[in-house]
Amino acid sequence: MTAQPPPPAPDQAAARARETQIMQAILVNCDAMGIAPEEAKRMAIRSIVNLRRAQNEV
DSSP, rough: OOOOOOOOHHHHHHHHHHHHHHHHHHHHHHHHHOOOOOHHHHHHHHHHHHHHHHHHOO
């Protein structure tokens, strides 16, 4: 039997779901603008990191 991490708190699960939606939207928009996939991934990750940083400062 493998160890399972505890399920995330409801607030945390909702935050992660929202982050996933944001990342997907960025990737779709970058694709529509013809931005290279690697650059789009980098932009999406950077955006989420900045979002988390801003939320932690509040």
